[in-house]
Amino acid sequence: MSNTPLTPGIVSGRLVAEAYAHNFDDLEPVLDGHEAHVAADRCYFCHDAPCMTACPTSIDIPLFIRQIATGTPEAAAKTIWDQNILGGMCARVCPTEQLCEEVCVREVAEGKPVEIGRLQRFATDRVMAAGVHPFTRAAPTGKRVAVVGAGPAGLAAAHRLALHGHDVVMMDRREKPGGLNEYGIASYKAPHDFAQAEVEWLLKIGGITVQTGVELGRDVTLDGLRAEYDAVFLGIGLGGVNALRAAGEDIAGVRDAVDFIAELRQQPDKAKLAIGRDVVVIGGGMTAVDAAVQSRLLGAQNVTIVYRRGQEKMSASVHEQDHAQQVGVRIICNAAPVEVIGKGGKVSAVEFAYTQDGPEGLKLLDDTFTLAADQVFKAIGQTLVAPEGMAGPKLDVQPLARVWAGGDCAQGGEDLTVTAVAEGRDAAEAIHINLMGAVR
Amino acid sequence: MADLTTNFIGIKSPNPFWLASAPPTDKEYNVRRAFEAGWGGVVWKTLGSEGPPVVNVNGPRYGAVWGADRRLLGLNNIELITDRPLEVNLREIKSVKRDYKDRALIISLMVPCDEESWKDILKRIEDTEADGVELNFGCPHGMAERGMGSAVGQVPEYIEMVTRWVKQHSRMPCIVKLTPNISDIRKPAEAAKRGGADAVSLINTINSITSVNLDSFAPEPMIDGKGTHGGYCGPAVKPIALNMVAEIARSMETRGLPISGIGGVTTWRDAAEFMALGAGNVQVCTAAMTYGFKIVQEMISGLSQYMDEKGMVSTAELVGRAVPNVTDWQFLNLNAVSKAKIDQDACISCGRCYAACEDTSHQAISMSEDRVFEVMDDECVACNLCVNVCPVEGCITMEELPKGAVDARTGKKVGDYANWTTHPNNPSVAAAE
Numbered sequence: 001m002s003n004t005p006l007t008p009g010i011v012s013g014r015l016v017a018e019a020y021a022h023n024f025d026d027l028e029p030v031l032d033g034h035e036a037h038v039a040a041d042r043c044y045f046c047h048d049a050p051c052m053t054a055c056p057t058s059i060d061i062p063l064f065i066r067q068i069a070t071g072t073p074e075a076a077a078k079t080i081w082d083q084n085i086l087g088g089m090c091a092r093v094c095p096t097e098q099l100c101e102e103v104c105v106r107e108v109a110e111g112k113p114v115e116i117g118r119l120q121r122f123a124t125d126r127v128m129a130a131g132v133h134p135f136t137r138a139a140p141t142g143k144r145v146a147v148v149g150a151g152p153a154g155l156a157a158a159h160r161l162a163l164h165g166h167d168v169v170m171m172d173r174r175e176k177p178g179g180l181n182e183y184g185i186a187s188y189k190a191p192h193d194f195a196q197a198e199v200e201w202l203l204k205i206g207g208i209t210v211q212t213g214v215e216l217g218r219d220v221t222l223d224g225l226r227a228e229y230d231a232v233f234l235g236i237g238l239g240g241v242n243a244l245r246a247a248g249e250d251i252a253g254v255r256d257a258v259d260f261i262a263e264l265r266q267q268p269d270k271a272k273l274a275i276g277r278d279v280v281v282i283g284g285g286m287t288a289v290d291a292a293v294q295s296r297l298l299g300a301q302n303v304t305i306v307y308r309r310g311q312e313k314m315s316a317s318v319h320e321q322d323h324a325q326q327v328g329v330r331i332i333c334n335a336a337p338v339e340v341i342g343k344g345g346k347v348s349a350v351e352f353a354y355t356q357d358g359p360e361g362l363k364l365l366d367d368t369f370t371l372a373a374d375q376v377f378k379a380i381g382q383t384l385v386a387p388e389g390m391a392g393p394k395l396d397v398q399p400l401a402r403v404w405a406g407g408d409c410a411q412g413g414e415d416l417t418v419t420a421v422a423e424g425r426d427a428a429e430a431i432h433i434n435l436m437g438a439v440r
Numbered sequence: 441m442a443d444l445t446t447n448f449i450g451i452k453s454p455n456p457f458w459l460a461s462a463p464p465t466d467k468e469y470n471v472r473r474a475f476e477a478g479w480g481g482v483v484w485k486t487l488g489s490e491g492p493p494v495v496n497v498n499g500p501r502y503g504a505v506w507g508a509d510r511r512l513l514g515l516n517n518i519e520l521i522t523d524r525p526l527e528v529n530l531r532e533i534k535s536v537k538r539d540y541k542d543r544a545l546i547i548s549l550m551v552p553c554d555e556e557s558w559k560d561i562l563k564r565i566e567d568t569e570a571d572g573v574e575l576n577f578g579c580p581h582g583m584a585e586r587g588m589g590s591a592v593g594q595v596p597e598y599i600e601m602v603t604r605w606v607k608q609h610s611r612m613p614c615i616v617k618l619t620p621n622i623s624d625i626r627k628p629a630e631a632a633k634r635g636g637a638d639a640v641s642l643i644n645t646i647n648s649i650t651s652v653n654l655d656s657f658a659p660e661p662m663i664d665g666k667g668t669h670g671g672y673c674g675p676a677v678k679p680i681a682l683n684m685v686a687e688i689a690r691s692m693e694t695r696g697l698p699i700s701g702i703g704g705v706t707t708w709r710d711a712a713e714f715m716a717l718g719a720g721n722v723q724v725c726t727a728a729m730t731y732g733f734k735i736v737q738e739m740i741s742g743l744s745q746y747m748d749e750k751g752m753v754s755t756a757e758l759v760g761r762a763v764p765n766v767t768d769w770q771f772l773n774l775n776a777v778s779k780a781k782i783d784q785d786a787c788i789s790c791g792r793c794y795a796a797c798e799d800t801s802h803q804a805i806s807m808s809e810d811r812v813f814e815v816m817d818d819e820c821v822a823c824n825l826c827v828n829v830c831p832v833e834g835c836i837t838m839e840e841l842p843k844g845a846v847d848a849r850t851g852k853k854v855g856d857y858a859n860w861t862t863h864p865n866n867p868s869v870a871a872a873e
Binding site: 033034037041063071072074075079 | 835
């Protein structure tokens with residue numbers, strides 16, 4: 001170990017090897033049988049359960065928990081996957097404290113919800129570990145569907161389409177399928193290459209051809225796909241990032257947080273990853289938290305998230321904010337960057353102005369402060385890179401026959417894996433009805 | 441996936457889960473929703489004779505026993521048979537059956553103990569196209585005092601007589617529902633068989649008082665300061681029901697008589713247990729009353745998973761599978777020796793096994809200063825109490841000693857099968873010599 005957390009600049013190897021292994025392992029390990037039994041026993045099997053309503057994919061939560069409680073986690077997994085084929089990943093990354101667990105009647109009654117997310121993982125992990133894929137394709141329909149984007153929306157759509165007997169070609173511009181599951185989620189939330197394992201498991205349905213390194217607009221065009229396939233599903237996510245619009249944002253050491261998170265996910269040896277000593281993350285969402293937390297886990301000495309509005313407006317959940325603070329991230333709210341300051345061609349500090357949020361919008365105040373920084377991550381939102389002939393901010397496929405869209409790129413997208421899964425699944429059902437209606 | 445279709449005395453249903461005759465099956469609105477939820481069959485709540493319907497109390501009609509976390513373990517009720525007009529029930533039964541031809545629809549009946557009454561009601565229900573009748577000889581409250589329900593079920597001769605009338609005046613399959621409020625359940629079952637019953641169903645509810653209000657000094661449920669005994673049901677009665685089902689299944693006199701198992705069925709596992717003990721299907725009430733019709737989904741998925749895992753393709757392969765293994769105490773192998781074993785990795789050091797063993801009888805578990813609990817094989821009689829009180833499933837197990845191994849407690853080698861009938865301590869063995 002040549003470097004320490006105190007070494008100035010952006011350097012690798014700040015920690016001992018064991019520290020990396022520890023920091024990037026499962027944050028919350030899977031429940032064992034006894035823990036799952038006790039946790040499942042707490043579920044009241046509510047009627048028209050609030051948790052189920054709160055789940056964007058409407059998983060029958062009381063049923064799957066009862067199935068765990070009665071010793072059939074395999075049936076529980078099937079119940080989960082019937083609604084959400086990426087139930088394994090969602091069990092890891094869903095902000096359950098804002099969704100199912102927030103409305104659990106035991107959260108309301110006792111401040112301690114049934115551990116829905118962890119129970120979901122218990123069931124799905126068990127069946128995946130056994131290599132079982134409990135779905136069988138319907139008879140081939142002879143219809144071919146192009147799915148553009150192999151992220152959560154595309155994967156969910158592809159699986160449901162294949163299930164109905166359609167042939168699916170799923171293409172993605174990246175090297176590997178998975179989308180944000182593979183490139184956009186903090187490493188410690190889905191360690192041990194879970195995203196790829198889940199994709200491989202999902203593809204067991206058959207009838208899905210994966211083409212990676214294929215980019216819409218570069219290698220294929222929407223018109224071309226519409227001509228070649230019976231239907232097209234677009235789940236292309238948000239390919240662009242917002243600019244900081246502060247002076248000096250091009251100085252070396254300033255980077256998009258999404259790129260950092262992706263690189264981190266793809267690097268098996270975390271000791272090789274360079275990180276600053278004084279890291280500043282600008283933004284208030286999950287991307288900001290993931291970048292900040294992982295900066296700390298890589299050994300950065302000082303990590304600060306700076307968010308321009310009040311803490312209650314941060315889109316990162318309270319649970320995530322708490323976690324960030326527990327690992328030593330400082331969160332400063334109501335401050336916006338005015339200038340990134342460089343020294344010798346590298347970033348050395350960021351100057352912020354305090355802000356005031358009012359009915360007329362956000363106002364920069366005269367009061368300023370400066371944070372030392374040798375690395376700055378921008379996490380201020382992503383934007384749609386619309387295919388040729390289309391415009392943003394979200395894809396509108398209404399005018400296009402036989403084209404559907406889902407996930408972050410689409411109208412209803414809300415930057416959640418689970419929502420993308422729901423939209424991909426529902427689009428697939430709509431495509432299926434459309435295609436089979438045409439047959440009759 | 442396993443085929444859950446069942447054929448019970450010629451009545452087919454897509455699965456063996458029927459709703460028992462009870463409040464949830466009192467009306468068309470409910471039964472339709474039950475069928476939509478997936479129930480394989482329904483026994484319509486008991487109809488009485490033509491005329492003014494019975495009346496129910498206008499205060500609490502249910503009492504309860506709770507377990508930890510206020511889980512409902514036992515429920516009792518003082519509700520009577522249907523309090524809706526006969527004609528309304530008949531019209532609704534016909535309407536439902538017309539739309540759910542693949543489901544079983546049985547009509548439960550309870551009329552006064554004379555031939556004309558039975559002949560009359562059977563004629564009236566003929567037109568409904570229901571699949572069969574169930575004779576309610578079980579209800580222990582309200583109707584019994586009027587010479588019906590368990591008042592009939594407690595007298596085998598009456599059961600035989602009424603069953604015979606029913607078989608004489610109707611071609612419908614006939615199920616006789618038995619009351620457990622009797623000392624030997626085989627007697628009424630035999631009577632039903634003699635009367636020509638196609639099947640028996642059991643158990644109906646058990647006479648009970650669930651609790652006493654210690655401020656008003658009256659039993660619950662309490663109506664205007666008074667209470668009465670009610671019929672007990674729910675998970676708490678399952679062991680009693682299982683035994684009674686097994687008794688009928690293995691009795692020489694009633695062997696082969698189809699049984700519809702009732703009593704605390706709450707999960708797929710409960711259902712499978714009833715079926716293994718000889719029930720051709722099960723009837724459920726309290727679980728549906730507690731959790732709603734939707735619970736049948738877990739029963740369906742669980743039973744079919746279990747059958748798949750066991751390689752069973754039809755429910756017939758499960759029915760009666762455990763009956764040959766139900767025996768009398770005197771035939772148990774006295775030479776089978778087990779010892780409790782504590783999995784130290786699973787142990788959470790609560791010490792409940794220690795307290796139970798130490799203060800019950802055997803003092804066969806040791807406790808170290810740092811709370812490590814271990815079984816002393818030279819004291820352990822394998823009573824199973826530690827397993828039963830341990831909060832961690834699978835933490836304590838009973839390990840059977842192989843033949844020839846030495847039992848540390850007795851110093852003897854584990855021998856071949858031998859039971860009480862040949863044991864030297866048995867006085868009747870000595871008497872025979």
